[in-house]
Amino acid sequence: MSTHAPAAPQKINLRRPDIMQAVQAQVLSHYRSELVERIRANGSFLAADNIVIKLAKEFGFCYGVERAIDLAYAARKSFPADKPIYLLGEIIHNPEVNDQIQNLGIKTISNKPTDAEMSVLQREDVVIIPAFGTEVATRRKLEEKGCLLVDTTCGDVMSVWKRVRQYSKEAVTSIIHGKAKHEETKATTSQATAYGTGHYLVVYNLAETDYVCNYILNGGNKDEFLAKFKGAYSSGFDPEKHLQAVGVANQTTMLRGETEEVQRRLKAVMGKKYGAANVDQHFRFFDTICGATQDRQDALQKLLAQPLDLLIVIGGYNSSNTSHLAEMGEAKLPTYFIKNAAKMVSDKLIVHYDQHKKEEVETGDWLPAGKVTVGITAGASCPNNLIEDTIRRLFELRGISVQELLAN
Ligand code: SF4
Known part of the structure; x- marks a missing residue:
């Protein structure tokens, strides 16, 4: 009987000068x-x-989109035409660009592949991770399968992940200003829970922020809270326990003014509840709107x-x-x-x-x-x-x- 340890992720160098030269010419001709x-x-x-x-x-x-497109084109040029290359969902959110990628012969599978899709993937098949990243569990599955990953996740998205992981280590709940169903936010929330006991809550706008602030200050109906934010919090999240220390991060593409207001309102409510001198123990933030x-x-x-x-x-x-x-x-x-x-x-x-x-x-x-x-x-x-x-x-x-x- 043979036992296979999960393959170590393989690094592929796509940025060879000859490949990149050809890619840039092709990308320019398309866009x-x-x-x-x-x-x-x-x-x-x-x-x-x-x-x-x-x-x-x-x-x-x-820059993040340019890099993701370059890497997808480079993947197609680097591997033989009969080598299957898959893309998780959309490389970026533009239908014309996604059509062009498909025209190169890159096949799209779900951003969170189903069991049926996973069963089609073979060891050493190439899988492209889009610019907004992917969830930790999806990445792990692909690595266990031995797929070759072409990771185009933007560095600015990875900075948010770093921040959220830090909150999680410090038992600080991540409040993420973003769209709970967006691929980037899903990938980010998966980072909040993947390496320990972290929790997260996604708030979309100021009205939701005010609801959370009111709950922190005055308490409320827990069932109503959980129903309101269904699909936007971590498993086991309890608003009575997990809103005592919060750290704000955001999807990289939100409106800056709104994100600042989310931070300001949460900080103010922590000051009211725990006293201005103790705010730092209950509130953190990090501006993760991308440049x-x-x-x-x-x-x-x-x-x-x-x-x-x-x-x-x-x-x-x-x-x-x-x-x-x-x-x-x-x-x-x-x-x-x-x-x-x-x-x-x-x-x-x-x-x-x-x-x-x-x-x-x-x-x-x-x-x-x-x-x-x-x-x-x-x-x-x-x-x-x-x-x-x-x-x-x-x-x-x-x-x-x-x-x-x-x-x-
Ligand atoms: S995080 Fe910003 S720079 Fe990176 S791909 Fe998204 S929009 Fe572009």
């Missing part, structure tokens, strides 16, 4: 836009007689300070950082969150995502007649070629050819 680069170089705006478009100074692909998210939010804030008639936000509808850009726009002016240029059906009709209803809706007469100034931004998972398509379509709806405009 680059000369038009966007030209507009950027010309002060981020393009104008014709009755239409002006203004681009945010920072938008589109972030790319922050840059895109700051740039949009600056764009929104200028006179604009409407804002177009381009990106995948399940992209967290993109949805927050759309939220910032909505608070100020008519904002249309679209996944591609085809959604601008005509100057009389646009089909766009309503993140509150969680569905696409139609708006008529969205592009005002006469002179119009349109702001444009895009989430960290949106390639420049989709931004170019959007710009071209906007000008086309005004009967202007961008090609001719640039030639003048």
Whole structure:
């Protein structure tokens, strides 16, 4: 009888200069836009007689997304064409990019593979972990199976994991400001419980934070608490025991202002309950909004300070950082969150995502007649070629050819 200890994770060097050179050429051919680069170089705006478009100074692909895409393309180039390569869920939250990855012959399986999917995987099959990471249990299963892991988890996501593990070691419950169902938050919560007795609770917004604060200060109905946060806390979590010391972390792509407010409210309530001098024993926080998210939010804030008639936000509808850009726009002016240029059906009709209803809706007469100034931004998972398509379509709806405009 032979006994197999789980294989040690194998390291694969995909970043060989010859591979990366070929990858970069292919990635550029899929996602680059000369038009966007030209507009950027010309002060981020393009104008014709009755239409002006203004681009945010920072938008589109972030360093984490670029790295994840490069590694996925490099994996395909490094292994023979008949070697199966699998991707856990989506590499990033953009449908066009995910389609391109599938076109390379990379097969998608669930981000948390079922037993049936696991049984198909063979030792030394290549499995790509997406930019938002994966849950500890999934990773362990893949390692036990002897799969070759191409881990594209962004370093900024791993910093959150480090923080949450630290809270767990110190018996501090992680309060994670994020979306409980988002892959990144699921991966992060799995870190809170994987290495000891840690607990976590995910809060999505300020209303949920206030509910938790009120419970900390005044107590409440435990069953109601657990029902309200169903699916958003660790197994065995007891709000009476596990809210005595809390540490805040966040999904990397939340709205910074909101995350700061979550921290402020929880800290204030701990001060009220235990006394200002004892706050440090009951409250920790660490800012884990990633730099790319922050840059895109700051740039949009600056764009929104200028006179604009409407804002177009381009990106995948399940992209967290993109949805927050759309939220910032909505608070100020008519904002249309679209996944591609085809959604601008005509100057009389646009089909766009309503993140509150969680569905696409139609708006008529969205592009005002006469002179119009349109702001444009895009989430960290949106390639420049989709931004170019959007710009071209906007000008086309005004009967202007961008090609001719640039030639003048
Ligand atoms: S949005 Fe931030 S955390 Fe996510 S991949 Fe990009 S850099 Fe990394």
